Amino acid sequence: MKKSLKKQKPSMRDVARLAGVNRVTASVALNGSLRTGTRVSDATRLRVVAAAKELGYTPNAIALALRGQRTNIIGYFSGYEFLDAHDPFNAVILNGLQRSCHMHRQDLLIFGSYQRNSVEEVYASLVNGKIDGLVLLPTSHSPVLDQLLQSHLPIVAVANPVPNIASVTVDDLTGSRLLAEYLVQKGHQRILYRADAAEHTSTRRRLKAFLGLAPSIGLNVQVSHGESSGQLRPEEVTILTAPPDVRPTAIVSWADSHAYVLLESLRALGIRVPDDFSIVGFDGVPLRIRPAYTLTTIRAPWEQVAATAVDLLMDLIEGGKVAQETMLPVELVAGDTA
Amino acid sequence: MKKSLKKQKPSMRDVARLAGVNRVTASVALNGSLRTGTRVSDATRLRVVAAAKELGYTPNAIALALRGQRTNIIGYFSGYEFLDAHDPFNAVILNGLQRSCHMHRQDLLIFGSYQRNSVEEVYASLVNGKIDGLVLLPTSHSPVLDQLLQSHLPIVAVANPVPNIASVTVDDLTGSRLLAEYLVQKGHQRILYRADAAEHTSTRRRLKAFLGLAPSIGLNVQVSHGESSGQLRPEEVTILTAPPDVRPTAIVSWADSHAYVLLESLRALGIRVPDDFSIVGFDGVPLRIRPAYTLTTIRAPWEQVAATAVDLLMDLIEGGKVAQETMLPVELVAGDTA
DNA sequence: TTGAAAGCGCTAACAC
DNA sequence: GTGTTAGCGCTTTCAA
Numbered sequence: 001m002k003k004s005l006k007k008q009k010p011s012m013r014d015v016a017r018l019a020g021v022n023r024v025t026a027s028v029a030l031n032g033s034l035r036t037g038t039r040v041s042d043a044t045r046l047r048v049v050a051a052a053k054e055l056g057y058t059p060n061a062i063a064l065a066l067r068g069q070r071t072n073i074i075g076y077f078s079g080y081e082f083l084d085a086h087d088p089f090n091a092v093i094l095n096g097l098q099r100s101c102h103m104h105r106q107d108l109l110i111f112g113s114y115q116r117n118s119v120e121e122v123y124a125s126l127v128n129g130k131i132d133g134l135v136l137l138p139t140s141h142s143p144v145l146d147q148l149l150q151s152h153l154p155i156v157a158v159a160n161p162v163p164n165i166a167s168v169t170v171d172d173l174t175g176s177r178l179l180a181e182y183l184v185q186k187g188h189q190r191i192l193y194r195a196d197a198a199e200h201t202s203t204r205r206r207l208k209a210f211l212g213l214a215p216s217i218g219l220n221v222q223v224s225h226g227e228s229s230g231q232l233r234p235e236e237v238t239i240l241t242a243p244p245d246v247r248p249t250a251i252v253s254w255a256d257s258h259a260y261v262l263l264e265s266l267r268a269l270g271i272r273v274p275d276d277f278s279i280v281g282f283d284g285v286p287l288r289i290r291p292a293y294t295l296t297t298i299r300a301p302w303e304q305v306a307a308t309a310v311d312l313l314m315d316l317i318e319g320g321k322v323a324q325e326t327m328l329p330v331e332l333v334a335g336d337t338a
Numbered sequence: 339m340k341k342s343l344k345k346q347k348p349s350m351r352d353v354a355r356l357a358g359v360n361r362v363t364a365s366v367a368l369n370g371s372l373r374t375g376t377r378v379s380d381a382t383r384l385r386v387v388a389a390a391k392e393l394g395y396t397p398n399a400i401a402l403a404l405r406g407q408r409t410n411i412i413g414y415f416s417g418y419e420f421l422d423a424h425d426p427f428n429a430v431i432l433n434g435l436q437r438s439c440h441m442h443r444q445d446l447l448i449f450g451s452y453q454r455n456s457v458e459e460v461y462a463s464l465v466n467g468k469i470d471g472l473v474l475l476p477t478s479h480s481p482v483l484d485q486l487l488q489s490h491l492p493i494v495a496v497a498n499p500v501p502n503i504a505s506v507t508v509d510d511l512t513g514s515r516l517l518a519e520y521l522v523q524k525g526h527q528r529i530l531y532r533a534d535a536a537e538h539t540s541t542r543r544r545l546k547a548f549l550g551l552a553p554s555i556g557l558n559v560q561v562s563h564g565e566s567s568g569q570l571r572p573e574e575v576t577i578l579t580a581p582p583d584v585r586p587t588a589i590v591s592w593a594d595s596h597a598y599v600l601l602e603s604l605r606a607l608g609i610r611v612p613d614d615f616s617i618v619g620f621d622g623v624p625l626r627i628r629p630a631y632t633l634t635t636i637r638a639p640w641e642q643v644a645a646t647a648v649d650l651l652m653d654l655i656e657g658g659k660v661a662q663e664t665m666l667p668v669e670l671v672a673g674d675t676a
Numbered sequence: 677t678t679g680a681a682a683g684c685g686c687t688a689a690c691a692c
Numbered sequence: 693g694t695g696t697t698a699g700c701g702c703t704t705t706c707a708a
Contacts, residue, residue, distance in 0.1 A: 021694075021695090022694065022695050022696080023695095024694085024695075024696085025693085025694055025695070028694090039693065039694095040693065040694075041693055041694090044693080044694080063700090065700095066700050066701070066702095067699085067700055068700085069700075129701090
């Protein structure tokens with residue numbers, strides 16, 4: 001009666017005992033000996049398999065991991081911030097990771113460590129052996145990054161290229177060009193380019209490309225940096241409420257997420273879009289629920305980016321070499337905000 | 339020159355060697371001996387700590403896990419389906435899990451195994467020792483569930499109560515009552531209740547409560563089951579396009595996600611909301627981007643549900659007993675769809 | 677105060 | 693064809 005209370009998970013040893021063979025014989029019988037000539041007679045194999053089945057044996061992944069130095073778990077770390085799944089960008093990345101991990105039969109471990117005490121702790125939790133490799137969404141510069149570069153943990157960055165780390169990115173330059181051309185075509189001349197406070201590498205690329213192109217196609221660009229939340233700063237309000245013949249007619253947001261915040265801010269100020277201002281974004285993450293505004297934006301294949309990152313990571317884990325930067329194409333999708 | 343190429347992660351053994359002590363002395367020096375009287379002189383401790391620092395030693399979580407039968411990873415399994423992070427419901431659950439895992443210093447492993455080959459495989463991957471416990475979003479009835487019940491993996495279900503498993507749910511009854519009363523108050527009499535195809539336990543509770551209450555407050559309820567995608571079935575179209583004096587005036591969707599799909603379907607049919615039909619949902623998941631329609635719905639504290647599930651799971655893992663069902667309160671929030 | 681032994685579950689390599 | 697040995701990195705128990 002009481003022995004069934006504490007039914008432990010059976011180990012290989014239990015299987016072997018029941019089948020009346022040695023532990024390693026059982027192991028070989030179940031897994032097939034790889035290179036070694038070690039073979040098992042069909043009779044024994046059958047007995048072992050039967051025993052395993054009877055006991056409901058399943059291998060212990062932790063023991064396997066300790067032995068083989070391979071957990072078959074890959075990690076996702078989105079920098080220091082809380083990984084807000086409500087943010088459609090994070091959502092699409094998560095979906096891509098999930099899909100690709102599934103293809104590679106890897107488990108996915110989420111590091112949403114927004115407040116983990118120290119850099120040391122974060123670092124230690126990343127290299128403690130739980131994961132075989134890491135997909136990283138680099139925020140601006142983080143001290144963990146330096147440490148990770150020293151470590152031998154395979155890493156692939158997404159979205160923002162990082163020197164010395166394999167990165168999967170999107171074609172920010174083309175995206176900026178498409179936006180600039182679109183705005184010109186719509187007759188705009190004075191543009192407010194809203195960059196992010198954190199200055200991600202990819203944002204800088206987008207901005208630089210836009211600024212580089214602007215003069216040659218007749219765009220006059222003013223740059224501002226929004227709050228990290230995407231809210232308007234007082235200076236920006238001043239710019240936007242200047243006389244109509246002076247103020248910009250279109251706003252380029254470095255990312256959709258902030259463009260949506262902006263749309264709400266303008267609405268609160270009684271400013272109409274696209275009547276008073278045109279707004280374009282960048283990212284083009286698909287939304288599950290139809291939003292109040294359909295943003296004109298650059299659509300990048302983020303799910304594919306994440307999936308590719310996992311693919312590359314697997315190569316890296318298996319000792320391969322991968323390209324420093326893998327860049328995926330983008331396209332412009334016209335909405336009703338510009 | 340070439341030795342730095344294969345810089346292995348240092349182990350306790352390396353630290354001990356550098357400090358000139360035994361491995362266990364090093365271990366004790368770094369972790370402090372717990373119950374055992376084993377102590378280390380300050381001199382040795384200092385040397386060991388210095389050695390550890392010099393080498394950049396961090397403990398190996400896998401070895402710890404194998405030894406202590408504890409990985410400090412908790413898993414999240416959303417049934418057989420792909421865990422679509424775009425779905426705001428999944429997003430809010432993920433956020434709650436993440437937050438609570440962080441509080442408990444646990445890592446979060448996502449099982450998004452939409453297609454993992456067999457039940458056996460799914461089961462094996464859940465009980466292989468990688469996770470200390472599981473938060474489960476039960477879909478309708480799944481065979482894995484039966485197996486999991488036999489196992490000794492600590493489990494907590496969210497949203498849908500499951501017999502013999504600790505569950506964290508929301509007050510579906512009160513939610514249904516609030517909706518019914520609201521609709522009556524708005525003058526509705528003929529209602530279409532749209533349940534889900536999968537018939538989740540919680541949906542059944544909502545429906546049952548609604549039906550139970552309806553007669554006493556003068557509501558006439560018709561029930562339909564939408565596609566699993568939330569799309570309209572032909573029968574439903576028939577119901578909705580019946581003559582105005584016959585057809586329902588309000589639709590209750592078992593969940594917001596399908597309510598939003600419904601809104602789009604009606605829009606495609608040229609039916610206006612709330613002019614032609616009122617629509618109410620259930621879940622009240624906060625949206626990051628303002629949607630085209632602001633749904634009248636029941637708001638449940640899903641993030642709190644997920645966080646509580648982790649709390650309970652930790653109790654369970656540590657050998658405690660927890661309540662069979664923990665129910666969190668809901669409230670009605672009026673939008674512009676009813 | 678420190679070291680030695682044992683064991684968590686598993687398998688590659690080499691006996692027999 | 694099968695068993696033995698050894699070791700992945702760590703800590704608890706006991707002996708010195």
